[in-house]
Amino acid sequence: MFRFMPAVRNQGKCGSCWAFSVVSALEYWNAKRGKRLQFSEQDLVDCNTRNKACNGGNPYFAFEYIKHSGISDGRRYKYAEQRQSCRKSQFPSILQIKRFCTGTLNGDENALKSVVANYGPVVVLIRTSNTDFDFYKRGIYDDPKCGSDKRLVDHAVTLVGYGTDSRYGDYWLIRNSWGTSWGENVRKLRFINNN
Structure with missing residues (x-):
């Protein structure tokens, strides 16, 4: 499955690992189903207001956001290594999840x-x-x-x-x-x- 994944991306100096980890999991799940999609970490950084953009966040809130608002195409809504104004209307969602599980x-x-x-x-x-x-x-x-x-x-x-x-x-x-x-x-x- 590794060969079907996009190259590892770099969050840079922005504390957005919470967004990158969620996007990576979604891309793996889709690759497993034969879909090669690239999702936008920047969508999460800009538009997911329950997290703190480049100052850290919780993957749970990112999954919640994707469940309710979907996530944009990462090839179009490109990563900028900083929070910007939300541009969801310019870059509509290409995936919305129905459910997700959390646990310890x-x-x-x-x-x-x-x-x-x-x-x-x-x-x-x-x-x-x-x-x-x-x-x-x-x-x-x-x-x-x-x-x-x-x-x-x-x-x-x-x-x-x-x-x-x-x-x-x-x-x-x-x-x-x-x-x-x-x-x-x-x-x-x-x-x-x-x-």
């Missing part, structure tokens, strides 16, 4: 694997501050400072799969929004979850 799995990694295997990618929140996550290049990322305190999460990513390594054991594959120079094979990070 409380460390149940088998349940999370089941969700990914049966439904596809999910948006997850992780901690990147006070870690060496920014400098990740390749291999399996394992940072003991990551911790399990849910109050410390500060970044949204799209969990696209999982695997097992003979040396490190189970790991997660994620899609980040920091451009093509960050991470392994452009599209994924191998990430161990110890908590």
Whole structure:
């Protein structure tokens, strides 16, 4: 499925990972169904008033927005790395979702694997501050400072799969929004979850 995805995009200095993670999940779900669509992060940044544009946000509110207002074509409503006035009337929605699910799995990694295997990618929140996550290049990322305190999460990513390594054991594959120079094979990070 990776080969059908658009290249990883870069949120730049705008704190819009919440928008990028949601758009990435939607694009994966559509690719899985044979539809190669590109959705607009800028639509979410400009028009989704429940989030704080470049000052952070909650993926839940982005999904709510798409459920009620739809989302525009990313090839037309292009990303600007800053909040602008909402231009939804110029760039109508190309997708509206009927429903979405949220939940906390409380460390149940088998349940999370089941969700990914049966439904596809999910948006997850992780901690990147006070870690060496920014400098990740390749291999399996394992940072003991990551911790399990849910109050410390500060970044949204799209969990696209999982695997097992003979040396490190189970790991997660994620899609980040920091451009093509960050991470392994452009599209994924191998990430161990110890908590």
